[in-house]
Amino acid sequence: MSMDDSDLALVNAAGRGDVDAFESLVRRYQGPLLNFIARTLGDRGAAEDLAQEVFLRVYRAASRFEARTKVSTWVFRIAYNLAMTELDRRKRRRTLAEALHRNGEEASREALADPGEDREFQEEIASALDGLPGNQRAVLLLRLHQDLSYREIAEILGTSVGSVESLLFRARKTLRESLGRRKQQGGTK
Amino acid sequence: MKCEVIRLRLVAYMDGELDTELHGQFAAHLRQCADCRKELEALGDVDALVTSLPRYGPSADLARILVSKVRYTVAPVRKGPILQRAWKSLLEYSGRFVELLEPETRVGTRSLDEFNDIPDSFIGYAYFKVLGPQR
Numbered sequence: 330m331s332m333d334d335s336d337l338a339l340v341n342a343a344g345r346g347d348v349d350a351f352e353s354l355v356r357r358y359q360g361p362l363l364n365f366i367a368r369t370l371g372d373r374g375a376a377e378d379l380a381q382e383v384f385l386r387v388y389r390a391a392s393r394f395e396a397r398t399k400v401s402t403w404v405f406r407i408a409y410n411l412a413m414t415e416l417d418r419r420k421r422r423r424t425l426a427e428a429l430h431r432n433g434e435e436a437s438r439e440a441l442a443d444p445g446e447d448r449e450f451q452e453e454i455a456s457a458l459d460g461l462p463g464n465q466r467a468v469l470l471l472r473l474h475q476d477l478s479y480r481e482i483a484e485i486l487g488t489s490v491g492s493v494e495s496l497l498f499r500a501r502k503t504l505r506e507s508l509g510r511r512k513q514q515g516g517t518k
Numbered sequence: 519m520k521c522e523v524i525r526l527r528l529v530a531y532m533d534g535e536l537d538t539e540l541h542g543q544f545a546a547h548l549r550q551c552a553d554c555r556k557e558l559e560a561l562g563d564v565d566a567l568v569t570s571l572p573r574y575g576p577s578a579d580l581a582r583i584l585v586s587k588v589r590y591t592v593a594p595v596r597k598g599p600i601l602q603r604a605w606k607s608l609l610e611y612s613g614r615f616v617e618l619l620e621p622e623t624r625v626g627t628r629s630l631d632e633f634n635d636i637p638d639s640f641i642g643y644a645y646f647k648v649l650g651p652q653r
Contacts, residue, residue, distance in 0.1 A: 364573045376574065381583065381587075385587065
């Protein structure tokens with residue numbers, strides 16, 4: 330049984346109320362999904378709550394899932410939509426209090442990094458990634474961290490393959506300029 | 519092929535998203551154009567940096583919390599049982615049938631808005647909803 334078939338079997342079983350099947354589905358997707366949400370939001374703390382919401386929606390809608398797309402595409406589409414909604418909400422409600430709170434998150438993110446790695450440099454990359462518009466960041470993560478094809482990403486976003494290519498082009502171009510600038514600033518210090 | 523055209527679609531080349539013929543043309547151009555090769559390497563460096571970011575993992579009890587939530591509080595949305603769906607269709611059908619036989623009956627029921635919250639499995643559904651003013 331292929332991964333896709335086994336995903337579908339789990340979703341069908343979860344739709345009939347089989348909690349064990351749902352748990353298997355959660356264990357299968359929780360890692361990649363949480364990483365995708367955390368990196369898209371730039372916020373590890375909020376990612377856990379959002380990931381829970383994604384899985385609860387998957388469970389509620391499992392009985393209505395029609396196998397026109399892959400289960401992974403469906404799950405990531407829910408995650409993408411929720412992450413974009415969350416980013417919009419944050420953008421609208423950005424206040425001084427939230428800015429202070431975000432500073433706190435920056436500190437906690439630093440504390441989460443692996444002490445054996447170059448934390449400062451990784452922070453720079455993460456910060457440059459956070460500077461991208463939400464949809465460009467999400468597309469880049471789906472491509473580079475999930476290794477999805479343009480067609481699969483287009484299905485998740487509900488857009489065309491051409492738009493995906495364009496988003497990836499702009500994301501990489503911006504990141505290249507942004508990281509290049511930081512490198513230059515670092516070199517001139 | 520011009521460098522400007524190549525650079526616009528370099529990401530698609532890099533991601534292996536071009537068709538075989540176009541991929542070959544890009545590869546041929548890159549073999550002879552140092553500037554475009556440099557551009558490709560720079561984009562590759564960006565990818566390598568993003569890929570090198572550590573992956574965030576879920577907390578150890580995420581699955582446990584979710585299982586507990588669905589076990590005790592959340593139920594999957596199900597289609598209604600077949601008998602209930604058949605009963606609803608029968609009520610709809612009989613309502614339409616009565617309407618055909620006695621079209622004037624409809625006139626007498628036009629003002630019964632207060633019955634709008636009537637359950638759809640109730641026998642009166644056919645009378646109040648199907649023959650009601652909104653239909």
